[in-house]
Amino acid sequence: MKKIKIGDKELGLRASPLALFYYQTEFNKDLMSDLMSLQSMAEINENDFSDFDSVKLLQIIYAMNRANNYGKEFPTFVAWLNGLEYMDLSDPEFILDAMDEAMDGFFRSLNGEYQKKAEEIKDKVSKSKSEKG
Amino acid sequence: MDLIILANAKKEGLSFEELNEFRVRDYVEFSNIYIGSNGNHKEPQSSDIARGPTQKDIDKLLS
Numbered sequence: 001m002k003k004i005k006i007g008d009k010e011l012g013l014r015a016s017p018l019a020l021f022y023y024q025t026e027f028n029k030d031l032m033s034d035l036m037s038l039q040s041m042a043e044i045n046e047n048d049f050s051d052f053d054s055v056k057l058l059q060i061i062y063a064m065n066r067a068n069n070y071g072k073e074f075p076t077f078v079a080w081l082n083g084l085e086y087m088d089l090s091d092p093e094f095i096l097d098a099m100d101e102a103m104d105g106f107f108r109s110l111n112g113e114y115q116k117k118a119e120e121i122k123d124k125v126s127k128s129k130s131e132k133g
Numbered sequence: 134m135d136l137i138i139l140a141n142a143k144k145e146g147l148s149f150e151e152l153n154e155f156r157v158r159d160y161v162e163f164s165n166i167y168i169g170s171n172g173n174h175k176e177p178q179s180s181d182i183a184r185g186p187t188q189k190d191i192d193k194l195l196s
Binding site for chain 2: 014015016017018020021023024031067070071104105106107108
């Protein structure tokens with residue numbers, strides 16, 4: 001289980017089998033294949049997340065957050081989005097954290113490879129931020 | 134895929150709550166161990182099966 005921060009809210013994410021089921025029932029699509037398409041996007045633009053399909057990412061985050069709240073009342077995707085007061089969709093921190101939990105939890109073969117890569121990208125981004133600022 | 138996992142988890146005696154404690158990769162690992170397909174599975178040998186008790190065993194127990 002991983003916690004990410006979107007705006008002021010801290011969300012717990014769980015890449016469990018129930019997240020796959022929630023994704024399928026809520027969006028009528030397969031989480032794994034959508035995740036793979038996001039992964040290839042991230043590979044193309046390592047430091048630039050402006051072309052990232054943020055709706056798809058938010059849908060995956062929603063499914064994992066819902067799995068983390070199993071047994072509790074949970075809003076629909078639109079109501080959930082409405083509950084997030086502020087989000088910076090170009091913030092690599094939360095994108096990489098969410099992708100990290102998803103890639104590491106859903107895919108058995110990666111064995112922490114994505115986590116390493118995500119850490120590298122985060123380092124690069126924080127260095128370039130500190131150089132600018 | 135998702136429904137197959139849920140159905141298999143039910144067969145393995147897991148509740149949704151228990152299943153939700155696993156990440157997908159952990160569940161696959163659990164399943165492999167459960168069905169014994171992690172490469173270490175072997176058919177039970179006759180020496181692995183416990184023999185039934187005989188009158189001699191019962192006499193020994195009661196003496």
